Amino acid sequence: MRTNNTIAAIATSLSPAGIGIIRISGEEATEIADRVFRGSRSLKEADTHTVNYGFVYDGDEAVDQVLVMIMKAPRSYTGEDTVEIQCHGGMLVLKRILSLVIDAGANPAEPGEFTKRAFLNGKMDLSQAEAVADIIDAENQNSLKVGMRQLKGKLSDEISEIRKILLNEIAFIEAALDDPEHYSLEGYGEELDRKVSAVYSRIDRLIRNADTGIIIKSGIDTVILGRPNSGKSSVLNLLAGTDRAIVTDIEGTTRDTLTENISLAGIRLNVTDTAGLRNSIDIVEKIGIEKAKKAARDADLILCVLDGAEELREEDKEVLDFIDGMNAVILINKQDLSSWKPCQDERIFRHPFIGFSAKTGQGRAELETIVKDMFFKGEINLNDEIYITSIRHLQALKAVLASLKLVHEGIENGQTEDLLSVDLQDAYESLGTITGETVGEDIINEIFSKFCMGK
8 A cells, every 4th residue: 555656735725824835745755846946955955854945936937935844754744755835825826836846746645645644654553543634623622632632642552552462362372272281271261251351341431432432523413493483593693602593583584404513611512503393384484394303303412492581382382392302401591581481381391491591691501511411421531531533443342342242252151262262363353443453455545535635
């Protein structure tokens, strides 16, 4: 899978900015950059990890004033000779300089190819490479912290330690089978069972933390429900911190679902505002209502909004009946009004409920506490716990657990050590797919194809 060609791509966002970066990596990176750069000295003469001032030229035409950073192998992100051209961040100038670099001999990089080369060159393992994408995609502090811990190798270290334990047992069994005069297997099954149980507990802890980790990374799919004009769109605008949804006194203003990603106390909520639930003869509104119900059925969390300035209507009761059995928090809205009154209906007490005001933000802190308790059992421990944030990692860990169960059952049933070794090796191989030591080329290509261009 190793490649010798030199690649180039724009490493910053394709939008106007103060600075833009074109990244070049490969054996000819410095030579290619030198073909378009003019400064006080040739880039080939520059020391590693230096910044060089000059201009990018297209023939005799100066294209832009630039700074060029030289990072020679292996002391670079990719482990290869790497050059970064820092230019002005206009889209036209970025694309033109990239075009010049490609004309000078570089190949356009594939999505994620720089990080893929870092992995192939041993600068990071596969779980750390995946953490790079998580950091780029992070939308709140918690997901950023979890991504950084994984990039720094917290998960890799745990997996490596467990693999070392399994490998030692596999090696001992193989040695004992090959040289029984020097290695005895008498009573070994009991000792192996203790070690496998300890490993099992560590893997099981990682799996139990996966739900939290995946929620930290991907967020909680949240749907705002309620009858028309109960304040649903105002609640969305409050949580989003912007006028994302249209708010009027006219019932049925919201006719389609509207989704916004927000951060609630460091927790990502993928919040969908929906059409008000009621019986309607309007065809368009009926379609919106059905979409609202479907979104609610698929959601992790329902925020049910009631108008606290009015008595409960029949439509409110129908909404409360609809969410019965769902994971829901009831927001009794409009608490800022003098006409506000607590609702007295037994349906409300089936769920946590809050006196709320979409106008003043009253009740938001209480909502944050309830959501934390619902999904994280209180505060999220980002200092000591290792959180699995990838479905791929979770599947691998479950495969490990299944293999370890077979080892335990084999010991109980008196299986020979060579058969136990097969299951230990399966567990060892499954763990290796997380760090990339025992993973196929097709999986590697799939993982990096999801990365952004230039990374």
